Amino acid sequence: MYESILAPTDGSPTADRAADHALALADAFDASVEVLGVVDLDEAAGPFDAGGIDEEYRDRLETEAQRSVDSAAERAGEQTVETAVVEGEPAETILDRAADHDLVAMGTHGRSAVDRVLTGSTSAQVVRESPVPVVTVRENGGGSATDDAAAAGSEPALDYDDVLVPTDGSEAAEAAVDHGLAVADAFDATVHAVHVVDVGAVAGGAGVTAGAGGAGAAGPVGGDLLEPMIENGEEATERVAQRAREAGVDAVTEVGEGSPGSMLVDYADDAGIDFVAMGTHGHSGLDRVLLGSTTERLIRNVSVPVLSVRPEGDGE
Template identity: 25%
Template sequence: MEINKILWASDGSMESDMALKYVELLASKYGSEIVGLSVVQPVDIERLKVPVDVKKELFSIQALLEKKEYNRINKALKQLELKATKLDVCIETGIPHKEILRVAKEEKVDLIAMGKRGLGLKDRILLGSNTNKVLRMANAPVLAVRHKKGDKIDIKKILVPTDLSELTSISLDFAIDIANRFNSTIYLLHTLELHHSYEISTSKIIEELRVLALKELRSYLNKIPKEKTKGINIQEMVTLYLRAWFGIVNFAEENGIDLIIMTTHGRKGLVRFMLGSTAEKVISESPCPVLTIKP
C-alpha cells in the first residue's frame, strides 16, 4: 500500500494546521507528493445590483483573498520541502467540500487530510459540516485531525475497531502498512454492544460472551499470512459497552492511541451517505486523528 499523493485541505484553522503536521509525518515515511488546497468562497458579484465601480472593487477584494490564501498555503508547504517529493499549491473558488472532492479526484490523491472544525463546550470537538461532507462522499481515505497541544506527534499506537466483518481487512491492511513504517503496535478492538437487559445478567454470561468474541478475533488474525504481520505487535482486545462508539473512544483515551483507522460503515449496513453512526461518533469524539476508509 502506498500514499503517493496527499491532499491537505486547509481553512486556516488550528485543526487544519495540525493536520499538516500529520501530512508531514506521513510524507516523510512514504515519500509523498503534497497538494495544499484552500477554497475561497465566492461572492456572486454579477448578480449584485451595484454600480460598476463597486463591482470592480469587489472583484479586487476577491483577487486579494485568493492571493492571500496562496501565500499562506505556499509558506506552510515551503517548510516541508525536505519531507515531500513534490509540493503544489491549489487555490479554488467555490463551495469548500465540493472543491475538495473535485481536486482530490482530479489529482488522484491517495489521502485527504483536514481538520475537524468547531470547538464546543468542555473542549469537545464537533464535526464540521465541510469535513462531514467530505467524509461521507470521498472515495479516497480521509484523515480527520483535531487540534492538539504540543508539537511532538508520532504514530506508535494504532487502534483498529472491528465488528468482525470482512470489512475489517481493509482498515487492518492500512494499519499494518503504517505500523511497518512507524514501528507501531496495533490494537484490534471489538466492542460488544450490551443491551440494557445485560445489567441483570450474571458476570459468568458476560465473561462467556467476551471469551467467544476474543476467540473469533484470534481466529480472524490466524487467517492472515504470517509474513504480512511479521515483526508487528498486534493485540486483540474485547470491551463491553452499551454503545460501540463509546467503547472505541474510551479505549483510545485510556491507552494513549495515536491513530484510529476504520471503515466508514460496517456490516450493519448503516450507510447513511456512506458514513455509519459509529464511525461518525468516533470521528467527532476521538482524542486522536481518525483515518476513515470507504469500503
C-alpha cells in the same frame, strides 16, 4: 500504499496540525503532497448579495488562501509539496481533487470567516463521500492526553507508536485493517485490534434492558446472548493480530462489552493511541461496531488522527 496525499487547508491551527500529519505520512510512505486552498465565493457573497462580490474582495480572499497554502507548504521543510488555490464549494472541490490522490488529510474545523474551508459539515461530507480514505484531525481542547500536551506547548506525536484498529469482522473493517497495518508497519508501531460488543444493541434485540450496570455492563443480558458475540469478537481481533504478525508488526487484542463509541474513545486515551484506522460502516446486526455514528464519535472526541475507510462501492 500511498503515493499522493491531498491536504486541504485554510490556515487555521487545526489545518496546520492536519498538514503536519499529512507530511509525516508522506515522509513514511515516500508520497507526494498537494496542499489545497479553496475560495468559496458563494459563501463570501452571502445569500442576499445577488451581484456577487467585487474584484477587490475576490483578490483579497484569493491572497489569503494563497498565504494559507504557502504557510502549510513551508512546514514541509525539504519535502517536495505542490500547492493550488481554486474557487468552488469546499466539500465538492475537495472530493473532486481527492480522486487524483490516494489519501486526504484534513482538519475537522477551521476558520469561521467567510473564506473557511474546514467546517464540520465539510469534513463530514468528505468522510462520507470521498473515493479515497480520509484522515481527519480535530481541534485541540477535548481534555485528552494529547490535548494536554498541546496546551503545555508541545505538539502531539507525529511518530506513531500505537495504532488502533477497531474491527467487527465486516468487509468495511477489513478494508480499514489494510490501512492500519500499513501505517503501523511504516512507523514500526504496535497494532491494537479491538472489538466492542454493543450491549445496548444486544439488549434491544433481546427485548431486555442493559440493567443497572449501565451500557458498559451486561446486566440482565444473558450469557447465551453475549457469549457468541464475544467469541466473534475474539475471532475478528485475532485475525487482525495474525495478519499484523505475519507482516512483522506487533499486535495486541482486546474485546470489550458496552457502547462502542464510548469504549473506543476511552481505549484510545487509556492505551496512548497515536493513530486510528477504521471503517465508516460495519455490520448492521447486533454485533455491530463500525457504524457511522461510532466513526463520527471517534472523529469528534479523539485528538489523534482518525483514518476513515468507506466500504467499497458505498454510495456509488
